[in-house]
């Protein structure tokens with residue numbers, strides 16, 4: 001047991017050193033921030049469309065500084081709207097918007113993450129800033145990330161540190177060694193298409209941490225409870241879309257993301273292993289239908305593959 005923990009700890013230390021080295025280099029995480037300045041006004045979407053709010057983030061940027069594409073995509077807007085220059089880039093189902101910007105790209109042009117798309121114009125903040133927005137359909141999302149995904153190099157490193165510490169602590173506390181224990185039922189029966197740990201993000205095209213596994217399943221496939229338990233929460237957020245958490249015995253919890261619509265169970269409801277709780281979808285930050293399954297032990301994320 002102790003040897004196992006030491007081995008895992010040394011692997012985590014090596015991974016951590018690589019991660020820090022990558023972040024310090026400045027390319028691994030940070031190449032897709034449109035301007036390098038700090039956030040001067042955060043994301044504060046209104047509860048209703050007609051109410052005031054802030055549908056993006058403002059990043060400090062002197063007038064004339066270069067603006068870069070946050071992710072690869074195709075320019076859909078590059079024009080002056082109501083007196084301010086606006087650039088919009090389509091990335092699959094998501095769109096990023098940059099304003100006020102004097103565009104150096106044209107509509108229809110393909111851009112890669114980090115490509116210069118224009119320069120900051122005056123008008124949004126007194127001291128100069130870029131308003132950076134993210135939309136999915138009519139919904140405004142936080143362009144600097146929800147609970148699972150972030151653009152900031154600093155926060156990605158902090159998340160990496162936290163997950164590594166949590167994994168080490170979970171191993172030390174419970175010794176969840178071995179894999180494929182079968183404690184949990186695979187909720188959709190599909191193979192793992194993206195494992196737990198660092199991965200190349202499909203939307204933002206950069207390395208990030210993935211606190212669960214993605215299971216292949218077509219849209220509308222029934223999602224089954226992985227074990228007997230009680231529904232802890234049913235919610236919706238911009239990164240996970242329709243999200244469900246089921247608490248099981250032994251401090252274990254399973255997290256289901258991106259369902260097609262609201263789950264068929266409610267908070268406090270008892271569920272049986274194999275019971276259908278919802279349908280596979282692609283809500284939240286997702287590029288196509290799949291189930292993201294997360295597993296926590298006493299609140300710490302662990303690799304679900306060990307339990308399936």
Ligand SMILES: [Zn+2]
Pocket residue numbers: 041054056057058124130131132
């Ligand atoms: Zn703004």
Ligand SMILES: [Zn+2]
Pocket residue numbers: 194210212213214291292293
């Ligand atoms: Zn996932």
